[in-house]
Amino acid sequence: MPPFFKDLSKMFAGQGPLNWDFARQWAQWVATEGVAEGNVDPLSRIRIEELARVADLHVAEITGLSTTITGRTLSVVPVSRSDWAQRTLDAWRPLLEKLATSLGQGAMSTGTEPDPEADLLGGLTQFVVPVLMGGQAGSMVGHLSRRVMGQYDLPIPRPPSDEVLVVGANIEAFASDWSLPLDDVRLWVGLSEIAHHAVLGRPHVRARLLELLEAYASAFRPDPTALESRFGEIDPANPESFNEVLGDPGALLGAMQSDEQRRLVPQLEALGAAVEGYVDWVVDTAGHRLITSYGPLSEALRRQRVARGDGDRLVEQMFGLELGQAQYDRGAAFVRGVVERAGEDGLHRLWRSERELPTPAEVDAPGLWLARLEIDSPDADT
Numbered sequence: 001m002p003p004f005f006k007d008l009s010k011m012f013a014g015q016g017p018l019n020w021d022f023a024r025q026w027a028q029w030v031a032t033e034g035v036a037e038g039n040v041d042p043l044s045r046i047r048i049e050e051l052a053r054v055a056d057l058h059v060a061e062i063t064g065l066s067t068t069i070t071g072r073t074l075s076v077v078p079v080s081r082s083d084w085a086q087r088t089l090d091a092w093r094p095l096l097e098k099l100a101t102s103l104g105q106g107a108m109s110t111g112t113e114p115d116p117e118a119d120l121l122g123g124l125t126q127f128v129v130p131v132l133m134g135g136q137a138g139s140m141v142g143h144l145s146r147r148v149m150g151q152y153d154l155p156i157p158r159p160p161s162d163e164v165l166v167v168g169a170n171i172e173a174f175a176s177d178w179s180l181p182l183d184d185v186r187l188w189v190g191l192s193e194i195a196h197h198a199v200l201g202r203p204h205v206r207a208r209l210l211e212l213l214e215a216y217a218s219a220f221r222p223d224p225t226a227l228e229s230r231f232g233e234i235d236p237a238n239p240e241s242f243n244e245v246l247g248d249p250g251a252l253l254g255a256m257q258s259d260e261q262r263r264l265v266p267q268l269e270a271l272g273a274a275v276e277g278y279v280d281w282v283v284d285t286a287g288h289r290l291i292t293s294y295g296p297l298s299e300a301l302r303r304q305r306v307a308r309g310d311g312d313r314l315v316e317q318m319f320g321l322e323l324g325q326a327q328y329d330r331g332a333a334f335v336r337g338v339v340e341r342a343g344e345d346g347l348h349r350l351w352r353s354e355r356e357l358p359t360p361a362e363v364d365a366p367g368l369w370l371a372r373l374e375i376d377s378p379d380a381d382t
Helices: 020-032 042-063 081-091 095-108 114-144 170-178 182-200 203-218 223-230 239-246 250-257 257-292 294-306 310-319 325-351 361-364 364-372
Strands: 074-080 162-168
Touching: 020 081, 020 114, 042 074, 042 170, 042 182, 074 081, 074 182, 074 223, 081 095, 081 114, 081 162, 095 114, 095 310, 095 361, 114 310, 162 170, 162 182, 170 182, 182 203, 182 257, 182 294, 203 257, 203 310, 257 294, 257 325, 257 361, 294 325, 325 361, 325 364, 361 364
Parallel strands: 074 162
Antiparallel strands: none
């Protein structure tokens, strides 16, 4: 049992809509599996930094975008799994607090006449929801930290910075598992992370994606009947029943999804597909030039994307951001369609302003996007 379960009074102490102490401790426990981590090897750090400089030059050349947000020098920083988890919790804190506030307020408001049983449920919810959300936030980033190779495996913008995190242990494990040259994987990660950083660093792209994510996180509308039914399964005489109910937030989140969220999902998926399709095109363009094992490496990465874990599923439930293979294929088809009709110059129009961001219908029919922007051919005036 993790040591922080031994002091239940602290675990249920008020910390606002989400118990951050519990989230951090749970993230640490999941990321390390309860075992102390060593520091990042200095030689590994030096090599990653060297290859990142190569990746930076090629991404800037291919995209024409600035790879820095602040104007300072971009820095690719290898970190441990637990450090990635802790820093990701900090970066995602505004989103997670909006989500916890939405769930907590909705869960405690039944909209019915006063009822002692409902009052008891509301009192229980007031204590349970912050712990539940802290546990799920910590579990989510802890599980992700054991799989991700960088900070943009999920295209969630972070506070403006020119420090990009990569997880050296996961890069090395991936290279070993697939018998790939380690430097090839390091260079691929550098290309992908820096390309994401360049796109998500565009102020209007970052603002639009955060707007959609925050709107989704804030729009949970709990079903009091469903909540009462789930909490009614808790048997005070059976401690295991607490774990069975509180350990399954997906069932609660699914029951709480609102019509407003269902309307937001197509917009989130379309923008996510466009970002990932463009980044994959940039990485493909540079990777074929620079990476000798690019074919086997691409296949290994495709298979890893299909094998989504617990952290990915929780992100999907909490933020509405689903990135399965179908979404990557959708983004690739959109980018391919634009390049075939309007060339690379037409594709680079994607990130010029908010007006150029594609709608869900346009992602599925790139000709519609080109027509709206009046881009007819590679020779069109841009």
